[in-house]
Amino acid sequence: MKRNKPKYKQIIDAAVIVIAENGYHQAQVSKIAKQAGVADGTIYLYFKNKEDILISMFREKMGLFIEKTEEVIAGKSSSSEKLLVMIENHFSILCDDHHLATVTQLELRQSNKEIRLKINDVLKKYLKLVDMILYEGIDRGEFDPSLDVRLTRQMIFGTIDEIVTTWVMNDHKYELAALAKPIHQIILRGCQAHQ
Amino acid sequence: MKRNKPKYKQIIDAAVIVIAENGYHQAQVSKIAKQAGVADGTIYLYFKNKEDILISMFREKMGLFIEKTEEVIAGKSSSSEKLLVMIENHFSILCDDHHLATVTQLELRQSNKEIRLKINDVLKKYLKLVDMILYEGIDRGEFDPSLDVRLTRQMIFGTIDEIVTTWVMNDHKYELAALAKPIHQIILRGCQAHQ
């Protein structure tokens, strides 16, 4: 299994750095190889092609997202709190790794439709976590039972994504983590039953 | 003024079609020229370069968005209704022009950072309309006075954008317009004062 070999991760980490620092269209395979400290040809011993590096990179990083999210929501009982810690976790990971934030919010979106569709597949696992929180919230009576879960999840993800993208576009110049609570407030209102 | 000459609009409309049908990176200038029924060189009598075609295209189309939105919100008195017709208008325009939807949601995002920044400038005018509705709603007592307008606007735009992108990625296979009312409900809850 190539994924466990050290050079596999080495190349993926190099790709994040190179894309963040040079932009998607200036992230040539040769630059990634140089950053990873291997020869160009070596890349192709671990990845099928350039596209495969990008998909793999997203899969690995998104895996961390999902793992961490599962951890933090496991510690909370109310759905409202689960939403909050999920948002906090989302913001926290991207705050801690500005390179990753730039890559996922700006650079990777410049890839072509084919790659973006595959990236979306990977994303689905994360979105299912949101769905689960929503279903549970409805069951628990915390959220409006008439909620359209698919639409609400799109609202939640669209909002978080837009907030993060704007933060990245503004060069991370304000404190993203501070927005978790107010965002959670706004989102929560959209989920709760209306009197 | 070149913008009023027929070939100007002819070329922009050709660009929308060619990009939608071939993808951003396969939309060569020669293809656009052919689709527009002019010679390659003629493009450059109306546009500085390829980038200029894209920016101009976005500016023209977004102009229609803003114009139409101003029209429909002018006919409504309550802020809640204004939000609704704005969303309906947004969905309606993209439903009526699948090519345009594909181009704005998927293809144009593959452009380089420079182009995307210029596109963002154009977008800001549209976002200001949302801000205006929100401020007015707070004044009218319809919306929560403690609302963070900037965050709320990001929630609204992020939600709409995510909904539309998902619809485009699913090949427009369901009725986007039908989502306007439920989305409006969800968004509205986020804006209204909580008891």
Place this chain on the structure above:
Amino acid sequence: MKRNKPKYKQIIDAAVIVIAENGYHQAQVSKIAKQAGVADGTIYLYFKNKEDILISMFREKMGLFIEKTEEVIAGKSSSSEKLLVMIENHFSILCDDHHLATVTQLELRQSNKEIRLKINDVLKKYLKLVDMILYEGIDRGEFDPSLDVRLTRQMIFGTIDEIVTTWVMNDHKYELAALAKPIHQIILRGCQAHQ
């Protein structure tokens, strides 16, 4: 006869200015037309094509050279003096018209082989004047009777041309006219009989 119409000379003078100021490869027909104050298409009522402008320009200006040279050498009796006034005249015309100097010494030489051969044809009339002075000098006993007139003429023209080109390349920053006498001295030695 088009050559006597005002726009003919107007276009040629415009060409000298545009080429001098923009360089040969940046002297587009449209620039020349603009400088001449006529429409692009008008150029083609007076010249067959762009090449024809250049050849005609060289022919007109070289005509002035020859005319003036004939005037000044007519006023001198000794061949040595004739050589001197010819050189002085050559330098004087180019000193008085820096644009022309730049065009003939640097820019026009960037034209292709075909144009340069045609320019050489025009130049031949001027070179024949040099030959005439040399033959006369031999007849008069001023110059070495064993002189190879063709080679000597090439020496004279090559020297003058190199001197002027170097002066233009140094941005006309020293007094070209002051070099006429010393150059004449050097050239003269090459022509006179050796003891």
Place this chain on the structure above:
Amino acid sequence: MKRNKPKYKQIIDAAVIVIAENGYHQAQVSKIAKQAGVADGTIYLYFKNKEDILISMFREKMGLFIEKTEEVIAGKSSSSEKLLVMIENHFSILCDDHHLATVTQLELRQSNKEIRLKINDVLKKYLKLVDMILYEGIDRGEFDPSLDVRLTRQMIFGTIDEIVTTWVMNDHKYELAALAKPIHQIILRGCQAHQ
């Protein structure tokens, strides 16, 4: 060091041939690559761009000129003889390589100002050799002590260059080497003290 690799020289030699046979403006990179027996992209492993091929070509060939000239003048003691062997060497190299002659005298002069300035830099080393011969000749009492070395060098180089250019323009149809002695005679007279 790329300059010592075989493909470096291979490409330069291909460039001389392609430019000589097709003319400067018809010497596409792909033609040069084909002539050199390499892929288009390979060119760019050895040269920064097309301009770099031309400058390098001139530098390499002019290097041979200077090297050979230094060799032949080292074998002579009198300055007069040094001038002669320098001229003979100059003519001999170009006689032996008609392609090179065409390229240096006609085609390379069509390049833009930037390239020509860089070529001139390379040329300066050759011109310094002429200066050295002249200074030595004055010291040895062979040449007129009142000689203006700069002007004289321009006379010598201008003469040689004009002779060669005329020979190339006449399709090398006469024996250039045969002109070395008479030219040397003419030049020599210009250098020697006059009685």
Place this chain on the structure above:
DNA sequence: CATGAATGAGTATTCATTCAT
């Protein structure tokens, strides 16, 4: 005579991928 909008052929350079060593 004069105009100027329209034409369309032509080319340097990049970079993902391969394969002989």
Place this chain on the structure above:
DNA sequence: CATGAATGAATACTCATTCAT
């Protein structure tokens, strides 16, 4: 396993010239 030299397809833009008005 690892290398890195070599490959070659693919594309925006310019500008001399024309011709309908």
